[in-house]
Amino acid sequence: VQQISGMLTKLFQKARLEKPGQVDLRAAEFTLSLLAAMYDRSGTGYIKTRSAAVALIALSGDTLLAKYRAFFQLYAVPDGKVALITRSALRSLLTDLNQIPAIVGESCTLSCVEIATHSCFHGVLNSAIVEEKFLSWLKSEPAVLLWLPTCYRLLATEMVSHQARYA
DSSP, rough: OOOHHHHHHHHHHHHHHHHHHOOOOTEEEEEHHHHHHOOTTTTOOOHHHHHHHHHHHHHHSHHHHHHHHHHHHHHHHHETTTHHHHHHHHHHHHHHHTTHHHHTOOOHHHHHHHHHHHHTTTTTSSEEEEEHHHHHHHHHHOOTHHHHHHHHHHHHHOOOOOOOOOO
């Protein structure tokens, strides 16, 4: 938690410099509190860095594709010249991601994660998949992660401005 706190402080200090007046002075504190509520419910003072990173990626303002690629890079393992994501890594990713809606009472059961993992690996004979297959599966908007593209679309519509006038 202490390491993550330090990283968040630096991140938000830089953001305040880049966007003066747009970043709350307590943003690092609030974000750490949210991460602790999601990933350290028992108050151990320990949050997996990868779990925190996946939450920050998911909650970032980046495009869906950029988020999906970042998830893959975070959870994939190198295999020669390519990187692959295994079933267990996908389960970990989905479990970490599902802590986000769980914080507002929209949790998914463990069986949802298993069903999603099975659907991602449907027709795959290997124990791991390449990024292209992973991205293709995410673009199909699996039910377990439907909240992510929905939130992205809501955020994107906030930026839309129409120049319509009443006559």
